[in-house]
Amino acid sequence: MRVASSADSSSNNSRSQMIMADSGSSDEVAVICNTDITSKESENNLINTMVERGTALLKKMEISVAEADKRTGKNTVNMQETYTVYLIETRPAESVSEEGTPAAPDTLWRRYSEFELLRTYLLVAYPYIIVPPLPEKRAEFVWHKLSADNLDPDFVERRRVGLENFLLRLASHPVLSNDNIFFLFLTEEKGWREAVLETGFQDKADSRLKSLSAMFRVKNPDKRFTALKQYSEDLSTVISQLLRIRARVADRLYGVYKVHANYGRVFSEWSAIEKEMGDGLQSAGHHMDTYAASIDDILEEEEHYADQLKEYLFYTEAVRSVCRKHELIQYELEMAAQDLSYKKQQKEELETGTVRIFSLKGMTSKLFGQETQEQRESKVAALEQSIQEGEEALKEKNAESQEFVEKAWNDIERFKEQKEKDLREALISYAIMQISMCKKGIQVWSNAKECFNKM
16 A cells, blocks of 8 residues: 655645646536535635636646555444545645745545545536546456456555546536535545535435436437437447457457566576577577566556546446436426326316316216306316416426526537547557557567677
């Protein structure tokens, strides 16, 4: 496990600025379900500058996940467990001390489960936003020589980088960066969990469970969201296939490189029985040993490129989540319209005394006679009130749907630009790494050729 040091923290802060560029800002930011922290504002004026409306937090604050630490304690069922915590460091941007050096950062520790709670809250509070995904909790799509243990130091280090990237994604988002719960996550170690639970987001999440069946009942789905959902599923399939292929190629490369160690051993043994050829064989064997040993660092570097692809594999689920939430809003809109139509039909039947379709009410009228004028007038009055309420409800659902579509599509367009840029750069970097790896292989055999020429 990594050991904390001031130099290490400093290097991570500079690295955090390179990982994520600011995605821009807008003049007006729509924020819903924000938790009021006015009691804190009088104690800490940073809130006014860090969460200024219309700005991205990353412009105001430097954020990094500086290190990870393994700890042991008891869980909620009083059983001993080993877990990992991550040190979050924050400091106001461009802050310096009297000596002219960067001011010491504020620090706090968070568990992975707290990152999960933050993201779950954001998914509920901002249903129209493609919320950035967390890095994987357990390693997937790995080549078999790499440990899949979630406490393995190499895996924990990659997850640390992923969690830092997650925070930087949020801090650069024009809407999410303004959320007070997110700000408290970065700055308040104690009381944050209670603050997020007090928002009541869990009740709101539970009330939307019917979205699972809404997709099967929507009669007039939005073609744009239907196409986007299909695209996200196709993209998920493609990236999964890429990651599986990469894992197989990594296995094969590992074997090829390690076999070169046999060249080194044989050349070394051969050099022991030769006089004139001995030095050349020994040098060639040394080049082969170096080549064989280099594969571990190469594949570790390659794993970071794979993690960038994995981020967008998980992003596809975030895209589908927005599509499902739109399906639920559309379903509720259609139900409100259907209910209003039924009430208007009931009113018409009462006023005209005719029943257009077979119903229990019609059968009852035939068996027991028609209702009196006073009864009909009373029911008509009640229906008129109900119709008026239904029209208001339909109007609200229409407004909610239009607002959701507008906000969601703005965020989708922003996401598309981000996705194309990130994936293009990741694939180019991966290709450059492969070219470099091949050049190193050519260089090793060129060096071996020179050794053989000198024999």
